[in-house]
Amino acid sequence: MSKLPARGLPIRGIGQAATGTGIRSSSAFAAASTLQVIQPSRSASRLSPLFGSSPPKNEIPRQSAVVQGVRLFSSGSYPSHKRVNLPALSPTMEMGTVVSWQKKEGDQLSEGDLLCEIETDKATMGFETPEEGYLARIIIPEGTKDVPIGKLLCVIVENESDIAAFKEFKDDGAAAAPSPAKKPAPPTTPSPPQAAAPSPTPVPTQATPATSASGRVSATPFAKKIAQEKGLDLGSVQGSGPGGRILASDLEGAKKTGTVGPTVVQTGDEYTDVPLTNMRRTIAKRLTESKSTIPHYYLTSEIQIDSLLEIREKLNQMLAKGTADSATKLSINDFIIKASALACLRVPEANSFWMESFIRQNHHVDVSVAVSTPAGLITPIVFNAHAKGLATISREVQELATRARDGKLQPHEFQGGTFTVSNLGMFGRILETLKNIQ
Template sequence: MPIELKMPALSPTMEEGTLAKWLVKEGDTVAAGDLLAEIETDKATMEFEAVDEGTIAKIVVPEGTDRVKVGEVIAVIAGEGEDAGAAAEAPKAAKEPVAKEGGETGAGQPAKEDAAPAPKPEAKAAPQAAPKADTGDRVKASPLARRLAEQKGVDLSSLTGSGPGGRIVKADIDSATGAPKKAVAPEAAPVATPAAAAATADTEIPHEAVKLSNMRKTIARRLTESKQQIPHIYLTVDIQIDALLKLRGELNESLKSRGVKLSVNDMLIKALAISLIEVPACNVSFAGDQLLKYSRADVSVAVSIPNGLITPIIVGADTKSMSAIATEMKDLAGRAKEGKLQPHEYQGGTASISNMGMFGIKAFDAVINPPQAMIMAIGAGEKRPYVVNDSLQIATVMSATGSFDHRAIDGADGAKQMQAFKRLVENPLGMLA
């Protein structure tokens, strides 16, 4: 029996993706674990592996196709001993009854009696019902739908999802709670009509129109939501880092035999994690009528990649040694640039750090990455006149700016965390204890 290969959900938030590249062609024999395609999700380009063995009978969705829904058939595999040609016709045969409704084919010719048997439309409905049966203890719902259901006391298991693959979406929660349909209007209002009009008006200027990747679309959407919905408060401190640089040099000398090299950023990740534990009021997330308080500091680290930005996570950074953080960060950053991170390696985190010091940026205000409630922006370390022991001296100083979600974190608590972060960086030996 032909095996339908469907667009997979490669991340919890994925509802559609781009089939970037096929790594096989029709007629190829594949086994479980073989790489079939590269799929661009809302976060990264990931490889899709086969779980069945057989022959690629037909590629239904060509490479380069955008907005392929999760659950949509993208290829057909003929099983062992099965005729590949017959298997390739299976998807077409399944679609014909729909096209021939009313007694005609899509070309307007009379339908052949043996080409449109009555039971076929019911067979087509089977995949639609599958997601519902599959949910069981794990209900398929978008993150927004889960949050709204929690706020409004809606039992997700009692709903039938209208989204891709039976996923429960915001509209299903609104229907269940009797929310007025007009609630959609505010979301439709901020469409970037002025920007689009300006772009259209300037088309005489020499330019190149570059199609946005799924990652860039996601970055644009999430950062817009962050600035629109989260009241940011910014707190900046100047930090002397001479002691940190001295300790880094000594540690790197001792770690040379192990092939480990600490960066300043590795040490700042550790300092941020410890400061979150010391000031737990800042290690939180705002969740509607709830405040989520975390007992572990998972630090998301901004990494620039060709298609945009991704934030791999150092889990439990408060308890890891600096050498462990350096080793893990090197691996995560390398795989991030190759597009090979797994969803659990970049989704989550309790706070973020973004370092632009290597570009000579003195200071900047970073945008909070929801649902987190704070992000630390690191500027360049530079020689400045600085008061040391009541005398004016030249010291290496960097500026650090914390962006805090004012719904969840009061200014005084944010100030305490910035104070703790400054103390840890200026007295780095304490981070080794």
């Protein structure tokens, strides 16, 4: 049984959000998914195509990168203009990063144009402009991190002649602007002057020979790897680790094929602080929640799959002869996905959500497949895997994995799975299923 992600939202609803059904979520999520626009003295009929007779107070957000609504305002002496706020592009999104602006100030905009790219807690998504006009003012520059939902991103005007009036426009509605990306990075933290003491290597007086009585050299795996790559003689190195074990830092000046190698110049930097992406931050948060709120147990079984391999070979031969499925090649993982989906139907407790006051047993099996990407782990979903054939599952997994690595997945494609499979077969002979940490 997995804990329901997305703060208790109905997972099936999340999967359907992209088709236009929408999700009723928190007030912040609902309010922030509506683009705010400004107009001084236009008639109410101008708003009717968007809201009808009167704008609703709680617009149900849609799972899309296109802003769904527009409101018109007047702002002092400024001409009529439209305020573009940051919407919630995923149910779990609280803040976003403006990765890049695809339009610059003064550019003419058409409905559906790509306005900017926003990195959410799950992926980087294109943000489209809702209607025609001119980009008068960019409020949040590209690279700005931790932009809260509802924050003013930019201003759009209808007439090109009104652009100049917004040259010095500022968002007077929120003085506490999000911290931009040029915020000083942690590497300059002045606190570690004390950390300089443990790392220097002037400990040779206490170092003991790394070679044991049996002639075996005691070294860390990383030190052995470096020595092998650089051709260093570990026998001539005295280790500073416990029991004289050779550490990677002990390899400076080690002999290289009988000669003393050049001394590595210290840069003075003892560590590197890598900035967190929104996805990495979310993965850490979800993993911590999963580990602290869900009971975990681990079971490992070895299975003889000789028969499965024979069937797989025969099916691949059949698919290779066909025309429509000529490019499909079944993997062992495809069989595991299908078998897991059928097992979930027979054991519905494993395909359930804990809803605090009740347990929800899902009648469909949407299998999330863990895919490693340069940005982090993501779990695209094979919906209704129990009802799909192996060839269909194989094609979908390949397509989803490719799009995941290219960063082109839509939120509904990786949020809302009921069961997760993570294939660790490349690390050994045993495949295991893991909890979904997304």
